[in-house]
Amino acid sequence: MSRFVVLVHYHELGLKGRNRPSFERQLIKNITVALKAVEPASEIRRTSGRILVYPSSYKQGRAALAVLVKLPGVARVSLGEQVARSLDAINPAALRALERSEPFASFKVAARRANTDFELDSMTLNRELGSYLVEHTEGKTVRMKEPDVTVHLEIIKNLAYVYAVSERAIGGLPVGTAGRLICLLSSGLDSPVAAWQMIRRGAEVVGLHFSGAPETPDSSSYLVRRIADALEPFGGLFALYVVHFGGYQRQIALAVPEKLRIIFYRRLMFAVASALALRIGAKGLVTGESLGQVASQTLDNIVAVDAVATLPVLRPLIGTDKQEIIQRAEQLGTFEISAQGTEDCCTLFMPRNPETHARLGEVEALWQELPHAQWVEEILGVLLP
Numbered sequence: 491m492s493r494f495v496v497l498v499h500y501h502e503l504g505l506k507g508r509n510r511p512s513f514e515r516q517l518i519k520n521i522t523v524a525l526k527a528v529e530p531a532s533e534i535r536r537t538s539g540r541i542l543v544y545p546s547s548y549k550q551g552r553a554a555l556a557v558l559v560k561l562p563g564v565a566r567v568s569l570g571e572q573v574a575r576s577l578d579a580i581n582p583a584a585l586r587a588l589e590r591s592e593p594f595a596s597f598k599v600a601a602r603r604a605n606t607d608f609e610l611d612s613m614t615l616n617r618e619l620g621s622y623l624v625e626h627t628e629g630k631t632v633r634m635k636e637p638d639v640t641v642h643l644e645i646i647k648n649l650a651y652v653y654a655v656s657e658r659a660i661g662g663l664p665v666g667t668a669g670r671l672i673c674l675l676s677s678g679l680d681s682p683v684a685a686w687q688m689i690r691r692g693a694e695v696v697g698l699h700f701s702g703a704p705e706t707p708d709s710s711s712y713l714v715r716r717i718a719d720a721l722e723p724f725g726g727l728f729a730l731y732v733v734h735f736g737g738y739q740r741q742i743a744l745a746v747p748e749k750l751r752i753i754f755y756r757r758l759m760f761a762v763a764s765a766l767a768l769r770i771g772a773k774g775l776v777t778g779e780s781l782g783q784v785a786s787q788t789l790d791n792i793v794a795v796d797a798v799a800t801l802p803v804l805r806p807l808i809g810t811d812k813q814e815i816i817q818r819a820e821q822l823g824t825f826e827i828s829a830q831g832t833e834d835c836c837t838l839f840m841p842r843n844p845e846t847h848a849r850l851g852e853v854e855a856l857w858q859e860l861p862h863a864q865w866v867e868e869i870l871g872v873l874l875p
């Protein structure tokens with residue numbers, strides 16, 4: 491009997507031996523949740539080294555594939571049929587796979603035997619199946635190099651899979667296998683990409699946004715919520731917290747030299763993020779900084795801000811170029827949201843000439859004069875009532 495099947499491949503090599511069962515369990519859980527919207531009725535199963543999803547129709551299989559190629563931990567997704575292990579069943583299934591690939595001009599067959607107990611070896615299978623397909627189609631040519639369509643045949647223990655649709659997926663590790671992080675998430679271009687890079691490495695990422703409210707309209711938090719929605723199909727944020735930061739910025743602006751304002755805003759953000767992390771079990775912070783990109787992202791300034799953090803600060807974009815970040819943001823669909831640019835807390839009370847080489851000693855001395863611990867408590871009281 492033939493049934494439609496979606497084959498979910500993951501990078502086995504990336505999975506450490508002992509952890510593998512838990513990675514697979516988590517991936518199946520994530521697949522189940524991700525497919526709920528598409529087709530709650532799909533049956534999901536694990537076999538050796540891959541996960542199988544049985545959709546109720548080819549169309550549903552297509553919809554499932556579109557969801558699964560975006561899911562962290564999935565390396566490749568194929569869609570086709572599962573049939574009995576005989577040429578009588580394989581041949582017509584391969585023909586159906588070809589027909590579903592119209593329009594095309596050339597094709598080839600790529601057969602693989604996972605079990606050598608099948609009577610035909612892969613060379614023979616390629617030949618037999620190839621000539622059947624040539625005989626049953628018209629005007630199609632077999633081409634070994636870069637054909638329009640490749641019909642894959644995989645022979646396993648007691649079944650065969652036949653498919654002509656196979657798409658590369660996003661890769662990475664299943665969300666929920668790497669612990670929790672807090673990402674300082676602005677409505678800008680960089681931090682959404684940074685958040686997603688850690689999501690793709692399997693982390694549960696909690697977004698923490700600082701809006702300029704009540705000193706500015708709260709439009710940046712609206713954009714950040716849209717960014718969170720855009721990330722949802724790609725693994726998603728675990729949660730999102732928004733801090734009304736404008737009032738604190740006003741107090742900082744009054745208390746420290748103009749040049750140092752940004753450093754102090756950032757310090758308070760890191761202090762809040764560190765305290766929140768302790769309360770919600772996060773083990774590190776994430777920012778979207780890229781070395782030297784703007785005045786605040788020099789090494790001296792990173793040193794002056796980092797000293798406040800009580801947890802490791804991960805900067806997945808530190809060595810990337812703007813162009814690479816833009817490409818990724820376009821793929822994630824966050825680019826057009828960030829491009830709308832709006833006032834967030836960082837455009838508020840901005841210095842005309844920001845410090846590019848802050849001295850840690852001077853910054854620490856000024857920091858001691860601020861009621862920062864009290865501010866952090868106050869902000870946490872609002873975030874975690």
Ligand code: ATP
Nearest residue numbers: 674675676678679680681699700777778779786834
């Ligand atoms: P982005 O494109 O992520 O906004 P940026 O190029 O504007 O970054 P900065 O303004 O120096 O650079 O911000 C550096 C990092 O500080 C950001 O990537 C983000 O992690 C954090 N950050 C900045 N502003 C905010 C904010 N309003 N809320 C939360 N985090 C912020």
Ligand code: MG
Nearest residue numbers: 676678679836
């Ligand atoms: Mg920004």
